[in-house]
Amino acid sequence: MSSTDRQSSAVNPVVYVTRIQSFCSAHRLNSGSLDVQTNGQTYGKCNAVHGHNYKAEVTVRGAVDAITGFVVDIAILNDIIDETIMKTMDHKNIDEDVPYFRDNHIVSTAENIAVYIWKAIAERLPKSVSLDSIKLHETDKNVFVFRGEFV
Amino acid sequence: MSSTDRQSSAVNPVVYVTRIQSFCSAHRLNSGSLDVQTNGQTYGKCNAVHGHNYKAEVTVRGAVDAITGFVVDIAILNDIIDETIMKTMDHKNIDEDVPYFRDNHIVSTAENIAVYIWKAIAERLPKSVSLDSIKLHETDKNVFVFRGEFV
Amino acid sequence: MSSTDRQSSAVNPVVYVTRIQSFCSAHRLNSGSLDVQTNGQTYGKCNAVHGHNYKAEVTVRGAVDAITGFVVDIAILNDIIDETIMKTMDHKNIDEDVPYFRDNHIVSTAENIAVYIWKAIAERLPKSVSLDSIKLHETDKNVFVFRGEFV
Amino acid sequence: MSSTDRQSSAVNPVVYVTRIQSFCSAHRLNSGSLDVQTNGQTYGKCNAVHGHNYKAEVTVRGAVDAITGFVVDIAILNDIIDETIMKTMDHKNIDEDVPYFRDNHIVSTAENIAVYIWKAIAERLPKSVSLDSIKLHETDKNVFVFRGEFV
Amino acid sequence: MSSTDRQSSAVNPVVYVTRIQSFCSAHRLNSGSLDVQTNGQTYGKCNAVHGHNYKAEVTVRGAVDAITGFVVDIAILNDIIDETIMKTMDHKNIDEDVPYFRDNHIVSTAENIAVYIWKAIAERLPKSVSLDSIKLHETDKNVFVFRGEFV
């Protein structure tokens, strides 16, 4: 009996696997749709270039393989995170170095960074798992979660 | 096109924003519906006056504004938390100083404190966001979440 | 009016109560369904005996009792956790000392440990609460959640 | 050769062993030497009854036993901490329930609590170790260390 | 007997008080004494503009006042930290916005930031305490301490 056969039985538990990755980036909050004064009023001290040790929690959902006991090989998840988060944003200026933000003039709020990470990871995941959520800690006190919902 | 217009389009991502606030309060667990002996049996060492560094995670849910990239101005959320949590409970005795508990003879369990915070914050939130959950850490080991559900 | 009467009214808030417990165990990842080489390829360095400070977050869901203000007496939850986690796995070799894994040849991945804890705790809970989730931190970076779902 | 013999040789490494213990207490800052107004000015919001999840780090210093590899049996250290911290201050009102503070009219600042813990533990330690420091976290942001120094 | 009198007696305990403050800054590592290639080799990915959630632990040392039980009014320490750390570096680009680094062409390594904080705080402290150490967490894994020593 193959792993696939056993996975398709009705008794495989579903587990949510979270991999946590920290990265250090510079950014500023400044909207091209707003004038200087409104940017200052809207973003306050975040209108200046500053930076964070961001912490991203990437959570995927899938069935536990009956043979290996894994939902997903963490190394695969790690490679995807390395490509989409570390190589793209770590020790970079998000507004200047990440094409998604720079070319689309998207403000690098934590909300938009979480959405960006979702999009970048979702298209690279193996089919056996689905993306559940991206949780982004901007600081110890401000945390943002995107679950792929739109209105 | 105004921000409101763009928000009403079908492509705005929904993000959950959490603001974390610590506060230090004294309390004791003692029910006016129970006699002294039953209070002692029910609450154990928590029947004596003691205290905690509570940590509250206030999570709201809303669409990301297409102009500002914000779900909500954290400063507004902070003001609401300051009024409902900090001014009301921080460095206070919850049983004696918070009218909700004192006047209604509600036992200041973490469960009831989470419900209290929910009620106090829900009525002050701007209409653009909805309250998702109150997560209250009483200690590093005991955590309580209220999501506005009733039975 | 008894506590039961008041609990059955429509106004009791539902709160999720989490108790967090750390434990230290040794294990290795090795599947009896795989040959030596495939085990090495599948599990990498985790194919050797090593160990972790696991951290389990046990979350139950229930109505807040109108008299006591409790969803559940934490001492009862603690006793269940002590029996199912601490006495069974703490300072043990999971593969050799825990019958569930040893006798059923189940690989001690974090996924399967989370499922095991769910099963062991679910059958011992008082009827007033239901099990919501088991969150298992294998390390600071790898976290696994089981919510009782199967596919 | 006995353990004592080997310990007295010149090659035993000296290790500092820290045991960390949390406790929950209520207190207020109010000095019997100051009038009401000065107390209010001196202690601000801490002049009201409130509480904390304190965290104490008790560090002892001693030679590593050549046979057991221990500086001290942690269970002995734990018993001393249980007696001096947990039974005395946990889930208590420090100002009213701890004789050292109540009877001597000592203000329960974190400084004085650290000194109290030092005195209580120092006189109970086995002779093979010496007390190195008491580190008391009042909150995540305020930390106090006493090393037995006086001026 | 005045507070000063009592402080000068031989029985006042000495306590180390630490205040912890987080701040978010952008910076890059680039030395004006090195050419472009050597800067790249020396600083690697830190040669690009990025940022951190720094965490500074400011520790002062002083006698516990016999009347108030304080080594120092934390509010005073807080004001000094606010002026020297928060207003100067938080949500700023250290290399461009902090005169100490910009005007003296000092590379904004964590080592030099710790030295800068020491110098800025030392000259503002009240005479009753002395500066013991500045501990700067650049990330969760890299920590730097300056104790005022020079060689």
Next chain:
Amino acid sequence: MSSTDRQSSAVNPVVYVTRIQSFCSAHRLNSGSLDVQTNGQTYGKCNAVHGHNYKAEVTVRGAVDAITGFVVDIAILNDIIDETIMKTMDHKNIDEDVPYFRDNHIVSTAENIAVYIWKAIAERLPKSVSLDSIKLHETDKNVFVFRGEFV
């Protein structure tokens, strides 16, 4: 003027640099100098094979280079930690896989692991820095520091 020249001037600040590394190992406490019963009494539940997520804080002390602003290139420190901690102990059974413990019949207490890390790192450090301390967290509650002292 070379970097070496400037380092030898009297104005270079001395900074303590800490690199923190986690590792996962299995072990048991069992002394070849003790019989089975005494081992059981001495080590309790630690006499069985179990494991930990250890966390090591390696602190070195050195002058800040006037050109680079570094005490030491963290990459060099990392390589040494990788060789002495990660390759030697991570995902290993310390008692069986680490020659220092296996061949010398040294009990793998946290005290002895800290001493082992000290010895392994001290002989590999560049001459510009000296080893200050090894801090080993066995769990969140038990921490051990070795500073190279012997009695």
